[in-house]
Amino acid sequence: MAIRALVWGENVHEQTNQVVRSIYPDGMHSTIAAALNEDKNIKATTATLDQPEHGLTEARLAKTDVLLWWGHAAHGKVEDAIVDRVQKRVWEGMGLIVLHSGHFSKIFRKLMGTPCSLKWREAGERERIWVINRNHPIAAGLGECVEIPNVEMYGEPFAVPEPLETVFVSWYEGGEVFRSGLTYQRGAGRIFYFSPGHETYPIYHHADVQTVLRNAVNWAYNPAKPWAGIVDAPNVPIDKAREPLVQKGARLHADGEAGLR
Amino acid sequence: MAIRALVWGENVHEQTNQVVRSIYPDGMHSTIAAALNEDKNIKATTATLDQPEHGLTEARLAKTDVLLWWGHAAHGKVEDAIVDRVQKRVWEGMGLIVLHSGHFSKIFRKLMGTPCSLKWREAGERERIWVINRNHPIAAGLGECVEIPNVEMYGEPFAVPEPLETVFVSWYEGGEVFRSGLTYQRGAGRIFYFSPGHETYPIYHHADVQTVLRNAVNWAYNPAKPWAGIVDAPNVPIDKAREPLVQKGARLHADGEAGLR
Amino acid sequence: MAIRALVWGENVHEQTNQVVRSIYPDGMHSTIAAALNEDKNIKATTATLDQPEHGLTEARLAKTDVLLWWGHAAHGKVEDAIVDRVQKRVWEGMGLIVLHSGHFSKIFRKLMGTPCSLKWREAGERERIWVINRNHPIAAGLGECVEIPNVEMYGEPFAVPEPLETVFVSWYEGGEVFRSGLTYQRGAGRIFYFSPGHETYPIYHHADVQTVLRNAVNWAYNPAKPWAGIVDAPNVPIDKAREPLVQKGARLHADGEAGLR
Amino acid sequence: MAIRALVWGENVHEQTNQVVRSIYPDGMHSTIAAALNEDKNIKATTATLDQPEHGLTEARLAKTDVLLWWGHAAHGKVEDAIVDRVQKRVWEGMGLIVLHSGHFSKIFRKLMGTPCSLKWREAGERERIWVINRNHPIAAGLGECVEIPNVEMYGEPFAVPEPLETVFVSWYEGGEVFRSGLTYQRGAGRIFYFSPGHETYPIYHHADVQTVLRNAVNWAYNPAKPWAGIVDAPNVPIDKAREPLVQKGARLHADGEAGLR
Helix, strand or coil, rough: EEEEEEEEEECCHHCCHHHHHHHCCHHHHHHHHHHCCCCCCEEEEECCCCCCCCHCCCCHHHCCCCCCECCCCHHHHHCHHHHHHHHHHHCCCCCEEEEEHHHCCHHHHHHHHCCCCCCHHHEEEEEEEEEEECCHHHHHCCCEEEEEEEEEECCCCCCCCCCCEEEEEEEECCEEEEEEEEEEECCEEEEEEECCCCCCCCCHHHHHHHHHHHHHHHHCCCCCCCCCCCCCCCCCCCCCCCCCCCCCCCCCCCCCCCCCC | CCCCEEEEEECCCCHHHHHHHHHHCHHHHHHHHHHHCCCCCCEEEEEECCCCCCCHHHHHHHCCCCEEEECCHHHHCHHHHHHHHHHHHHHCCCCCCCCHCCCHCCHHHHHHHHCCCCCCCCCCEEEEEEEEECCCCHHHCCCCCEEEEEEEEEEEECCCCCEEEEEEEEEEEECEEEEEEEEEEECEEEEECCCCCCCCCCHCCHHHHHHHHHEEEEEHHHCCCCCCCCCCCCEEEEHCCCCCCCCCCCCCCCCCCCCCC | CEEEEEEEEECHHHHCHHHHHCCCCCCCCHHHHHHHHHCCEEEEEEECCCHCCCCHHHHHHHHHCEEEEEECHHHHHHHHHHHHHHHHHHHHCCCCEHHHHHHCCCCHHHEEEEECCCCEEEEEEEEEEEEECCCHHCCCCCCCCEEEEEEEECCCCCCCCCEEEEEEEEEEECCCCEEEEEEEEECCCCEEEEEECCCCHHHHCCHHHHHHHHHHHHHHCCCCCCCCCCCCCCCCCHHHHHCCCCCCCCCCCCCCCCEEE | CCCCEEEEEEECCEEEEEEHHHHCCCCHHHHHHHHHHHCEEEEEEECCCHHHHHHHHHHHHHHCCCCECCCCCCCCHCCCCHHHHHHHHHHHHEEEEEEHHHHHHHHHHHHHHCCCCCCEEEEEEEEEECCCHHHHHHHCCCCCEEEEEEEEEEEEECCCCCCCCCEEEEEEEEEEEEEEEEEEEEEEEEEEECCCCCCCCCHHHHCCCCCHHHHHHHHHCCCCCCCCCCCCCCCCCCCCCCCCCCCCCCCCCCCCCCCCC
């Protein structure tokens, strides 16, 4: 069965900005989903902010293996309850790919536990994305670097935790650097942050960027059954202990009582 | 100048449970603070849930180098605004030591981005805390392991991110294991989670446990000036770029405009 | 095409010790290879110390996707040149699974850069291998833990670098703990260390242990083309620089000169 | 007592190359040692390749808290036995700071377990070293970046393991990037790799570079007593087990026998 990818797009600037609309007439999410669907191993669909529950219902998420997230102007309009729902699905094993300005999305900041801040400049300058480990699955099919002629600069310090792996580091014409591809694990879910993607440039039309997105979906997919009870803190009763035990000392909890939280 | 440690105690079970009160007549926070103050390099004070702003005012936190957190019954009563304030201070460089049932505190879960769940059993069983790197500053002065005769079992899986360092791993009489000492970095702040500490046993009176707490305060202390702007995303104007740049392509933002978030 | 796994066995104690021979009449390597071959995605063969070049010729390694290593009595008899050859293949992308007493093999110590020492006791005691992340590919199909009735104890401190992931932690009847399943990356190669496997007990006949081995082979397999030049330090001539450059200052090297090493 | 730093310099190009001699008339090691000695907390001395045992006798290393390593032309002339000796001291707790072309030194490659290869270009181009975590002790006193007007370019991929922390990432005029400041832990020893330092430019005269070196020595210093037995694999006899044990099953080793290795 194909990997079920869901591309979530805020879809705001595509409606309000003529430049963005001309580059992405059907929205960035549609362009990204079409790129993913070139991989026969992926079945990508889309969801947007304006849909009921932002298109991220319990039922929809239950059928999603990997979620891609692009947001920028409307991070604050994403409802907290929906963000909590997405976070729980990541913990259970859904992959998550966070794109560009999604560094400031509620879901990314909640999963990182850090500010996720950075420096930025919108000058249309050149970016060169260097591949650190060319045999990493996310880098499959790339050369030693990917050049993008016009980008928004994202510069260090990028206030995220130390990653599991640094997959890409970017060079900018204006003199900055950025760790532009980073992997994380949170619970059973794999997370990949990928920084290119400013909406006033045709970045998601770039062949190598599309390759990275397809690779990342394949990498983030966890075929294991969702880790259903990951948020629970089960009591192990004394008579169910793996080694024989006798109760010693005072207790706070009565038998069968739930824990505190 | 001494390291300014602040021991935050929920101070609930000490008021409501006779066993806990008999072990910690002045509250667990007071016992811990007294243990810290045996180190001349530390000046420890206390704060509790029932104080205004839980004793964690902006002014108080600004004068705190390392915060220790013990909570259990009242995690839900800690106000979100105070938790956000503490989190920001950690990002800026304040050390944080999370104790025992604090694994489910709002502040720890927010900094980890994971459920922080685990298994538990209150049987008063034996725990043996094995030292993984005996030359880690947090393990200074310990032998190859620390034995505690009566504890609450905390068992894997512990749903936290991969740590920076695994300092301790515990063995339990009933057959479980637990990564009982883990370090993390979030922004400029160092975090240490240490699992022993159930309130119905005299764990914070144990000499080796007190040694670990003193070591951890020294380790978590960051002498650098707080990273004041860590939550900001500053724009770098084109004419301030480190390398000469000319504006290319379309722009979303006008000169001097703040970024979106 | 199936993953080409090569099980390397020292095959010494199987020849010299009656107990070991009775458990593994065809050698441990044969038992392990048979277990791997139950997975249709794997094609496992074997090699042993006594073969020419220890059965690890350039040609053979070039056709190996994942190498499993079991050695104990004869680490010192493995030739350094062969170890260097194996290490280079790992760097290029060959997966490596190091088993039990292989912690002291030349290849593991060279890849870790640490002593890889540990404590041990041969008492036939009970081990309980706890799963830390049940959705990790290496843990697929296991319950919350694996119990083995008779093992050799391996105890912390295990002098290895912080792993990429802690997959398993073991509990022992005699009171110790051990990080029994650890992952690493060295160059393009994935490494998994798995501690169970003492030769006087039928550990590689255990169904769950066999499951772990099959999972580990699938996990360690890197489908990317070998990273051929990973040991090279190529010069990037000035006239081939990605950005236009003019030679400034003094030079040590003449044009076209190789670097120093 | 001050931290005892030992600056090891190959001291070859200072003797053979007029440019290098003019920049470092007393050798690079002397310049570096002088920079360290500006910190009252450090007492730095030097050693060179041409001295007996390369100046790295057992006695000398036993009195060394942090070793700095600069080599380039003569990596192959460093005796293996001396390298093993240094590695053992790192495992026991001695800090190690590896500079520039030391990426290809025997000691660094042995501690990393990887090729430590990279790309390079000697064009005297501009490097900008960006600080990732400005509150890291190694970055104390620096601004957001350090600019060096003329350097040798070191470019990714840098074939080293994922670091504990990425402290610096460098930008180069010619279009490359490099993770120029990385930390590692091997046994009880802390390791810092710092890439600037080509001998034909006055890089170790740069105030910020000197600051980094002083910071790194303070960071790498481990006040704990050396971990003497870290290379040993002690047997824990059955009658010394922490929990009562009875011998079960067959054994390979007789009582009191040393382990195999």
